[in-house]
Every structure is written in C-alpha cells, then in structure tokens.
Amino acid sequence: MTIDQAYEQQVKAFSLDVPQTYNFAQQVDDYATEHRDQLAVHWENEAGDVLQLTYGKLKAASNQWANALQKIGLTQGDRVIVLLPRSLEAYIVYLGLIKSGTVVMPGSEMLRPKDIEYRANHAGAKAVIAFGDITSEVDHVREQCPTLTTFVIVGSEKAGWTSYETLVADESTEYTAVETSSDEMAFLSYTSGTTGGPKGVIHTHAWPYAHQKISATYWFDVQPGEMAWATAGPGWAKWIWSPFVSILGKGGTAFVYAGRFNPETYLNLLAKHPIAVLCSTPTEYRLMAKVDNMERFKPRALRSACSAGEPLNREVIDAFQKHLGITVRDGYGQTENSLLVGNFVGLDVRPGSMGRPSPGVNVSIIDEDGKVVPNGTVGDIAVHKDAPILFQGYLNDEVRTARAFRGDWYVTGDQGKVDEDGYIWFEGRADDIIISSGYTIGPFEVEDALVQHPDVAECAAVASPDPDRGHIVKAFVVLKRPEQASDAKVKELQEHVKNLTAPYKYPRAIEFVESLPKTTSGKIRRVELRAAEKERSQ
Template structure:
C-alpha cells in the first residue's frame, strides 16, 4: 500500500492513456444514450470539484450524496475524492428520518441530491445544525443551488488532493440489529486493495471490457463494482437507468457489447425463469458475478446450460471487500460461497475465537489485519469493539468450511435481514411500525422467499380494540414506506397475541425466524 493514494488520480491516468475511450455509457428507458469518454469524465469531475470548492466544501468535509444512476454520479464521486472530502453514499430511497440520522451522526456539511429527495431534506433542516450547503442535480430552488449553476465558468483543470492512504474517504451506513445504522469508515487506500482481487480475480475486468454492474449509488456495492472495479481497470461502465425487468435485462445483454455482468441473485433468479430464455444470444458476455446474498444452484445450472456461462458467487460486506468467492479459473461448488480471497485470512471460529474443525458451523471471521478491512464504526467504540473477537473481525454470518476450503453459508448469527440484496435492520422496521397508532408491539424477521431469498415479515400485536384486517395490513405497509426507505417495508404481516421473549423481556427473533423456516419446509 502506497503512503499516498487517491483513486480519482488513478482514473485520470486512464484519461491520459486512452482519452477518447468510453468511460461511462448511460442508457435510459427510452433508449437515449449519454456517453462520457475518459477525458470528458476527467474534465467533468474537475469542473464539479472546482464548483463544490467555490461554495466552501473542503478536504475532510463529510458530504451526503443522494443521487441516482448515471454519468453525474461518477462525476460527483470523483470530484469529491479529488477535493479530499468524505463521501457518504445514500440511497435515493432514504426518507426524512434516515437522512436526519446520517447527517447528525456524521456531522455532514453538505448534501447533494436529485429533485426527488429535496422534499425529504427540507423539513429536517432545522434539526441538522452541521448542514451548510444544499446542492441539487435539478434546477435551483429556494435554499438549493443547482449543480449546473455551479459548473458555469468553472475551470476544467483541478489539482487532485494528495490524500494519505489511511485518510478517511468513504463513510457508508449499514443497518444494525439495535440502534441506528452504523457509519462504516473506509480510507483512500481501500480502492487500491479492492482492485487487487475483486476487480481482477473475481469480476475479471479487463481494459477492453464493457461492464454492467446493476447496483445503484448509495450502496457499498456501487463503489465495489460499477465505480472502482470498472474505472480502476480502465474499462467502460454501462449504466441502465430504467427499472428492472427480466426480459429487459436479457434484451440489453443481447443488444449491447456487455462482456462483464455483476447483478444480484434476485435479478439472476428472475432472468433464469424467463420462459424463452434459450432464444437470447448473449454473445459478448464472458464473465458473470453475483453478490448480495447466496446464489442458488438452479440459477448457476441454468446459465451454464443455456449460455455456457458460470455465474460466480461472491461474498463481502460494507465493512470489508470481497473476502470469499468463486474466483476466475476456480471450479464452483454450486450452493457454496466459494473459497477465501487469496489475500485474506478467513476462518470459521467459535465463541472463543478458536478455529473450528472442518465441516463444523461457526462464525465467518477475517484476520483483523486485512488491509481492506474497515477502520471502525464512526464515533461508536462499543459497537466497533463488539465486531472483533481476539485476532478476528466477526462478520455476523455463520458458515462451515469443507475439506476443499469452500465455505457454505448457514445464516446470520444476528437478526439482520438480507432481502433482494438489501441489508435491513429489524429495529428500523419495528421503530416505524410502533409509531402507528394501531400497533402495541412488533418484531421483524427474515422470511424465506423463492425470488428475493428472504423478505421482511412483521409479527404485530395490536392495541386493544383494534381489529386485524387486510386493509390494516396495507395501511401498516404504507406507513413504513413513508417513514423509512421503501425497500424496508414488511411484505408480510401476521397479527399475533404475544411474542416469544427471554426472561429479561427481550424478543427472541430467532424463534420467529425458525418458525418461518419450518413453515416453508411443511
């Protein structure tokens, strides 16, 4: 790891090497394209850096970025890295409560958002004392300055900050089982470490590739694949701005020269179910990867049979990088997560931090000295300390390792819900539900689902005098969507008279999860 490193400077080097090559290739639902070459992206990000600098955004400032897929996201992330500011990725689906928490927890100085998020930010301004700058991707409005306005007459040259490899660069928030989301701290050296294995040995990105990674800005996975793994290798990032549709995705893969695909298991599962799958010709596609949740064997077998393509599973977290996967040239064991990264020491450990025997279930753990491991949770030494057990970082997932070194996922060791690639904390769902006047108490757990892997299910105790009904279920679902990001809402709600609890009164979600699994088997 070099002493000084800035990923944006590395991308600018590609602009010198092949200035006219496509860097970002954007396509909307109407078929309209917008293309930025590497040189155009370099100049675009420089203008943004100069514009943001002109209003007072400086090195070390924390900036919440709430934007959708497209060329602007790439320009913004590169510009903020060039300034030496700290990027706080945020989903465009975040609501007032989510935004207020992140801003206040991180003491963010600025928020950059698209038109749709302005109505979520404006009502909380008075509760966010640290916020000084409000930038919109759309037209200027009261209290907001448009990015287009900022870019007027800005110089296309900018001297990139010489950031230290151990200097904070990304502050991503991830759900916890209790309390608010945790601020995961990653430094400027993280992309350098990520490129070494994830980009080259898992995604298998090459300079000549067109890479379609379907994750949206706001998620650590967007930084992983569409941003770092693609631009860092000098390849072309393909961006589709439309909604997911299995046939739509297959048509795009057939029409455009996409050679590398990185999608969620849910997206692969739905594509694999298309009735006329054999009619599609994906001639350019040579590398396909999946991450976010376990990939089932049926999908792997289907893509092998129809397209002679092995979908390689991968596992990592917001707190680290790709740590387990089916790497290039490795024979997959369908259903397994793959083998540990060649640059990481991974083990299955017990409650004492001791490695368990082959085939025994335990906690999936990472050597705490791994270069790409996070630097802790922001201002939260207690939760940071709980993440470690002796020499190991404990991922929170459980698994077993077979005699060939392949790791098999067994489930979460805590109550986190992973649905369709989204990580959801039960506390966030429950906190929203109990704010409804009909709800006395509730618990949210993962419920197995054939398409999303799991969905959020809520067990709800109603207040006296409230009658259960389908109408009330719909009302509660909409209530949650209003208070927190829509992807967190409970797709199933069951009204109950009581919840299983410990002698100290804590809800035993593990019993509810097991009940859901038993129902699936029966």
C-alpha cells in the same frame, strides 16, 4: 497443474504494498490522460435515450466539479452526503469529491427524512448533493441538521438549493487532486445494525486501492476497454465496489441502465450491447432464470458473470450455464469489507458454495472463543483484523466497533463451514439482520417505524424465506385492539413504514399475533420467530 493448485499459487504469490499517499480519482485521471477518447460510461433509460462520457470528458467534468467545491467552501475532510440515482453525474460527483479530499457519504434515493437527518447529525455532514426529487426529503429536516450548510441540486433548480450545473459551468477543466494519505477517511457508508441506528462504516483511501488488487482483479475481472454492467445503484457500498471502483479502476466502460428491473429487458440489453462482464444480484439472476425459453436471448459479448448480496441458488447457476453458456460466480462480502470469499476466475465453481477466501485475506470459521474450528464444523465466518480490505471501525461508536471483533477476528454475523478443499458454505445469519434482495435491513428500523403507528402495541421483524428475494421482511404485530386485524390493516401498516423509512425496508408480510415470545427478562426472541418461518417454508 490443477485449478486448485493454481489458486494456491495465486494466494501464495499475492502481496499488497499500499502507498503512503493514494487517491483513486487521480488514478482514473492518469488513465484518462492516456485514453481520452475511450468510453468511460454509457447510460441509457427505459425510453432508449443514451448519454455517454469518454474518459477525457469524465476527467474534465470532475475537475470542474472539484474546482466548484473549493468555491463553495468544501475542503479536505468535510463530509458530504450524496443522493444521486444511476446517472453520469454520479460518476462525476464521486470522482470530484474524492480528488478534493472530501469524504463521500453514499445515500440511496429511497432514503426518507428520518434516515437523512440521522446520517447528517451522526456524521456532522456539511453538505448534501442531491437530484431533484429527493431534495424535498432533505428540506423536511434541514432545520434539524445544524451542520448542514451547503445544498447542491443536480438536474434542476430549486429555491434554497445551489444548481450543480450553474456551479460547474465556468469552472476550469484543470485540477490537481489533493494529496490524500492512504489512512485518511474517503468513504463513510451506513449499514443497518440489529439495534440502534445505522452504523457509519469508515473506509480509507487505501480501501479502493486494495479492492482493485483483490476483488476487481480475481473476481470481477473486467479488462481495459471492456464494457461491464454492475446493476447496483449509487447509495450502496456495492456501487462503490463494482460499477465505480472495479470498472473505472481497471479502465473499463461502465454500462448504466436507469430503468426498472425487468428480466426480459435485462436479457435483451445483454443481447444488444457488447457487455463482457455482468454483476447482478441473486434476485435479478433468479428472475432472469425463470424467463421462458431463456436461450432465445443470445448475449452479444458476455464472457463472465458474478453475483453478490446473498447466496445464489444452484438452480440459477445451472440455468445460466445450460441456456446461455455462462457460469455465474458467487461472491461474499459486506459494507465493512469488500469481497471476502468468492468463486474466482479459473476456480472450479461448486454451486451453492461461496467459494474460497480472497487472495491476501485470511477468512476462517471460528467458535465462540475465537478459535478456528475443524473442517465441516459450523461456526462464525470471520476475517482477520489485518485484512487490507477491512473497515477502520464504526464512526463515533467504540462500543459497536469492539463488539464486532472477537480477539483478532472481525465477526461477520454470518455462519458457515469449510469443506476439505477450502470452500466455504453459507449456513445462515448468526444474528437478527435481514438480507432481502441484497438489501441489509435491521429489525430495529422496521420495528421502530411500526410502533409509531397508534394501533400497534408491540412488534418483531424477522427474515422469512422467499423463493425470489431469498428472504423478505416479515413483521409479527400485536395490536392494541386485536379486532382491528384485517387485510386493510396490513396495507395500512405497510404504507406507514414506507412513509417513515426507506421503502425497501417495509414488511412484505405481516402476521397479527396475541403475544410475542420473550425471554424471562422480557427481551423478544426473534430467533424463535425466525426458526418458525424457516420450518414453515420447508
């Protein structure tokens, strides 16, 4: 039997029977009951400090937190913004919220006051759980967020905030998870759009169930008891995907590194620890592949590696195979779904290809009429509305939800083509969304920040090709006084954007122009600017 035939059999045999009630945290608790002493989370920082949680302690700590939630009046269905860094507490807090039936709203520690205010008011959030540094960002806007009534600080104490450590100190370690319906909201993640504010993506309790059965099983591939390192940080949908659901749901040990990215440090950690599975971003893989004498680093236990966030270069895949003997398997998904397409375990990897559709997920290339196009034809990458991993719509936004679908298909916004063997190849974005180092950035958010600077008349932000990050944000800026154009003005505008919105959104390149290309109706033609950047890079 060929590899392709094995894949076809796998797809045909796949079935998913989602129970009527399901709670991911209860599943983890059940595993913990049988494996109390197994390591669940290993955390370390740049200084070499180490903290660990066994499954038994993780269950007990998340039970204490769930009991504390009742005491402070948070109940099933309440929406809670979580702003935590890579930490043991992130795992405890997420599990406690899920088992209590409250809705988790993941948020990056890089969010700025404007970002927090938008999410809180759009979702009607009732509480914020945050670590020390970011509480100041919340304090700037808490008076503008009338639904926020509960503020919990993790790791320190502060006036106006309730200490997490004090809350859980005397709570019982026994707790029975709330019975949650599979179609009940569990996660509310925000993702950038081409216009307007970020979209609130609704995922139900059925989503982690389906994700485990598909992505965690056929792509991520951690086995019970194995240590796995997924480098995504809390606050992103990808953290829920891999570091959280895929590892704990499969009985693995989550390796957490709370330090700045450095390619040699990452390679050293793989040599030091028994990490069997690595899931990193293309940018991180690209920079690791550039390390001199990469073969010096001999991974202690690495047997499997995967990547997601943006297309992975063939050169990177070749470097890891040549120097470390590991084939990095690319995958493709979005906040709105899970893994849609992947180079699955046991499937022939075709460098440069996304891979093949996930078992149980109907992914096709369609045209503007919603019809599947022939092999080799470029079209829109779309997933059928019946896919078990698909989101349940955008919160309070019927218009943008409807716009995301074309007939029976959810349209991802990316374009691609299918070869004669069913492998899908990425061709580019069909819209103006910018993906840089795995971050999804809407041009509107960058432009909105820039035009708030008194010297900016108008601007446009687009994706510009970059060898390390895939793409960077580039802004074309028309100044009110063109003579002000200078390197100093570039730095001033960059800092201005960093202060108004999450720093990863700032334009790494700024070009001052006299005017912007527009349609006859006055709409900026970002597509023209984007095409010029692509041509310039070739």
